[in-house]
Amino acid sequence: MNAKKFVLPVAALLALAAGPALAQAVSKEYTFLTFSVFGSIIAVTMFVTYLAAKRTKTAADFYTAGGGVSGLQNGWAIAGDYLSAASFLGIAGLISLYGYDGFMYSVGWLVAYITVLLVIAEPCRNIGKYTMGDILAFRNNPKTVKTFMAISTITVSTFYLTAQMVGGGVLVKTLIGIDYEISVAVVGVLMLAYVLFGGMVATTWVQIIKAILLVVASLVMVALVWGQYGFSLPAFLQAATADAGIQAQVARLLGDASRNLSAAELGQRFLEPGLLFKSPIDQISLGMALVLGTAGLPHILMRFFTVPTAQQARKSVIWAMAIIGGFYVLTLFLGLGAAMKVGAPAITEIDRGGNMAAPLLAQYLGGGKDSILGNLMLAFVAAVAFATIVAVVAGLVLAAASAMSHDIWVGVIKGDQTTSEEELKAARICSLIVGVIAIAIGILAKGQNVAHLVALAFAVAASANLPVVLLTLYWKKCNTGGVVAGLVVGTLSAIGLVLVSPNMTYPLQVKAAQEKIIKAQDERLAKLNSELPGLTDPAAIQKAQQGIAAAEKVKAGAQGAITALGDSKTSLVGLSEPLFPLRNPGLVSIPLGFLAVLIGSLLYRDRRAEEMWEELYVRSNTGIGRAGASAH
Amino acid sequence: MASTSMNWSAIDADPRFQELHARKTRFLWGLMAFSVVYYFLLPIGAAYFTDLYRVKVWGAINVGLVFALSQFLVAWGIAWFYARKASEFDAMAEAIARDANALGLQAR
Numbered sequence A: 001m002n003a004k005k006f007v008l009p010v011a012a013l014l015a016l017a018a019g020p021a022l023a024q025a026v027s028k029e030y031t032f033l034t035f036s037v038f039g040s041i042i043a044v045t046m047f048v049t050y051l052a053a054k055r056t057k058t059a060a061d062f063y064t065a066g067g068g069v070s071g072l073q074n075g076w077a078i079a080g081d082y083l084s085a086a087s088f089l090g091i092a093g094l095i096s097l098y099g100y101d102g103f104m105y106s107v108g109w110l111v112a113y114i115t116v117l118l119v120i121a122e123p124c125r126n127i128g129k130y131t132m133g134d135i136l137a138f139r140n141n142p143k144t145v146k147t148f149m150a151i152s153t154i155t156v157s158t159f160y161l162t163a164q165m166v167g168g169g170v171l172v173k174t175l176i177g178i179d180y181e182i183s184v185a186v187v188g189v190l191m192l193a194y195v196l197f198g199g200m201v202a203t204t205w206v207q208i209i210k211a212i213l214l215v216v217a218s219l220v221m222v223a224l225v226w227g228q229y230g231f232s233l234p235a236f237l238q239a240a241t242a243d244a245g246i247q248a249q250v251a252r253l254l255g256d257a258s259r260n261l262s263a264a265e266l267g268q269r270f271l272e273p274g275l276l277f278k279s280p281i282d283q284i285s286l287g288m289a290l291v292l293g294t295a296g297l298p299h300i301l302m303r304f305f306t307v308p309t310a311q312q313a314r315k316s317v318i319w320a321m322a323i324i325g326g327f328y329v330l331t332l333f334l335g336l337g338a339a340m341k342v343g344a345p346a347i348t349e350i351d352r353g354g355n356m357a358a359p360l361l362a363q364y365l366g367g368g369k370d371s372i373l374g375n376l377m378l379a380f381v382a383a384v385a386f387a388t389i390v391a392v393v394a395g396l397v398l399a400a401a402s403a404m405s406h407d408i409w410v411g412v413i414k415g416d417q418t419t420s421e422e423e424l425k426a427a428r429i430c431s432l433i434v435g436v437i438a439i440a441i442g443i444l445a446k447g448q449n450v451a452h453l454v455a456l457a458f459a460v461a462a463s464a465n466l467p468v469v470l471l472t473l474y475w476k477k478c479n480t481g482g483v484v485a486g487l488v489v490g491t492l493s494a495i496g497l498v499l500v501s502p503n504m505t506y507p508l509q510v511k512a513a514q515e516k517i518i519k520a521q522d523e524r525l526a527k528l529n530s531e532l533p534g535l536t537d538p539a540a541i542q543k544a545q546q547g548i549a550a551a552e553k554v555k556a557g558a559q560g561a562i563t564a565l566g567d568s569k570t571s572l573v574g575l576s577e578p579l580f581p582l583r584n585p586g587l588v589s590i591p592l593g594f595l596a597v598l599i600g601s602l603l604y605r606d607r608r609a610e611e612m613w614e615e616l617y618v619r620s621n622t623g624i625g626r627a628g629a630s631a632h
Numbered sequence B: 001m002a003s004t005s006m007n008w009s010a011i012d013a014d015p016r017f018q019e020l021h022a023r024k025t026r027f028l029w030g031l032m033a034f035s036v037v038y039y040f041l042l043p044i045g046a047a048y049f050t051d052l053y054r055v056k057v058w059g060a061i062n063v064g065l066v067f068a069l070s071q072f073l074v075a076w077g078i079a080w081f082y083a084r085k086a087s088e089f090d091a092m093a094e095a096i097a098r099d100a101n102a103l104g105l106q107a108r
Helices: A003-015 A028-055 A059-068 A071-082 A085-099 A102-128 A132-137 A142-176 A181-228 A233-242 A244-258 A263-269 A282-296 A298-307 A310-341 A342-349 A358-364 A372-413 A420-444 A453-472 A480-499 A507-534 A538-565 A586-604 A606-620 B008-013 B015-048 B050-054 B063-106
Strands: B054-056
Touching: A003 A102, A003 A586, A003 B054, A003 B063, A028 A085, A028 A132, A028 A142, A028 A372, A059 A085, A059 A181, A059 A372, A059 A420, A071 A181, A071 A298, A071 A372, A071 B050, A085 A102, A085 A310, A085 A358, A102 A132, A102 A310, A102 A453, A102 B015, A102 B063, A132 A142, A132 A298, A132 A372, A132 A420, A132 A453, A142 A181, A142 A282, A142 A372, A142 A420, A142 A480, A181 A233, A181 A310, A181 A372, A181 A420, A181 A453, A233 A263, A244 A263, A244 A342, A282 A298, A282 A420, A282 A453, A282 A586, A282 B015, A298 A310, A298 A372, A298 A453, A298 B050, A310 A358, A310 B063, A342 A358, A342 A372, A342 B063, A358 A372, A372 A420, A453 A586, A453 A606, A480 A586, A507 A538, A507 B015, A606 B015, B008 B015, B015 B050, B015 B063, B050 B063
Parallel strands: none
Antiparallel strands: none
16 A cells, blocks of 8 residues: 555656546536636737737747846746646645645755756856757767757657646546547647747746746635634644544554554644655655756756846746745645645545645635635636646747757758748747647547656656756766767666656556455445444434445446456566666666766767867856857 | 857966856855755655654644755755855956957967
8 A cells, every 4th residue: 555655646746647537626517617717818828929929030039039038037937837737736735635745745846946046047048049959069069969969858848748738638627527638639739829829939928927827826825725824834734733634634644553643643743754755765866856857857948048148047047946936835835725624535536646636725715616706716726727737838849849940950950051931930840740749649648647757757857968968068078979878878767767667557566456445445345334224323324325335436446447457467568566666767867877978978089079168168157159149 | 159269268268267167166066065965854854864853843833844944945045145146256257258359369
């Protein structure tokens, strides 16, 4: 059970896609509210796209909004890019189900920006132009490094994209009950509209709008839930520990270990570590991937090319850190609030991973399931979550498409001999290709457990992208050989380790776990059925009957899971049990990536790379000769 | 895109650039090391010093929560500290950039 406890929430958190949704959050009579709120937000973003389209005339406009974004605007856009549905819905959900561990988890997502701030943002702005490939091409063989960097960019973006598309489809389906395929197509078409017509200008503004909506929605909810306790932190936490629902949840999580604890102790336990994370090494490995991976995510790095100077790049990270950090502090209140007001059983009934905690809290705060205001608030939060997914996907598609068009088509195939008009056309065609592929993958991946893909994207970014960018910027002897070795080894080791890790489905293990669940439910059923005839109090009889129905439902679910496995006995790569014990490969693959750059560079030897070092170092520190906003 | 019309070694050799480089390197990597260590203490502490995390300090608030919240303050503190320090670096870099043409041409 321990392993499962860890698997479900983290998996669901990372991609918002674990398992089928069990129920629909909005009842049929209120779906019109959801549609109207969704419609208004879409209308606003479409209007922004229309305005942006008129301003998108050159390749520089398309890739980087012409470098004309201010630090403050870019800070909000970075926050918009980063606060994906996984962190908004996922972390609030984790806190609502597991208390302290969920909150501790959110810290890494903020600390990641310290790496970006201190060593990545400003040099990248001074050296790069449109893509990560540009940074590497500065002192290495441009065609070679651009090819490999583009492949890595597309790989990372595709992993992230798939998780977001599937997550988006599941979210929309859960909230308003339209078909999964239609949900995915809607997400894809909207995103394509932003990217194709408005390029980076529209994508930036959609992200800003969405980030503001997200922060406002969270602030309102926190004010409503925390205000009940006079905005006192001790009073709020005291109420949480005294809450019977939270105490019951802790008892459920601890199982037999909770027998000797008093109610007060159980409640307090919710604010202590260890309810979710069982493997400290795995958690440290995940922390490494987060802290180093963020600085290697192409769609995040690309944002630094949209500002005019290194100073504005710095300012944008500082704003992003303020917004993102503030938001994660709010999730503590959202999560604990949902745990008290909605309760773990109601949250997991809609989504096992807890992703619906924040939307359900909104519904409660507005007056509950049967009130218009409650459903309006639910619809608003749901629409914000939806906008979040569309905006994040737009940023990802833009990053992948620019790697394809700017690095591969213009840089490698055309040898940098194109006009701005041709490049703009190429960029739009590539966006269309990536977008259509994203929709196709989203639909094909229906029902698949794609949860580990976001973690994998971070792991590849940390193991391949970050080492090559960092060492290109800071190590004199780094050269083409090192870059290629680092990208290949970092990417393959991260993916390879995940393929043999516990993230994959091992049919025999799943079967054993599900059989255990069936056995436990059988015992519960036997107990309830034997008690039922002796009960006289109508309330007690009803409770027992509900218990029986619930147990039957869980049992049917477990049986369904076993049937779904079919005859398969081994995982995707033919293993019956994991070879590598950690879910997160970072601990091993990140050092391997760095090592590969070191060894590759020392073996390859390239005089040009060393000669160019002084220029790169002077430029990255002083900004002299920086690529102008719209110059080519 | 690399415009090599500038004599980069001349700028690199300039004592002001050398000083900027040295100060920046020390400052940035020092701060980076501190932040990484401070961050990883959180999960490590949660795993191996659970009893310490349980100690209550104010009502239901325990050491673990205070430590987790402090991570946010420390991250913001680092950002603020860096922003303040960076304006010094900016001024130094600007002075070098202003003289860059002269410096670069001089050595040509």
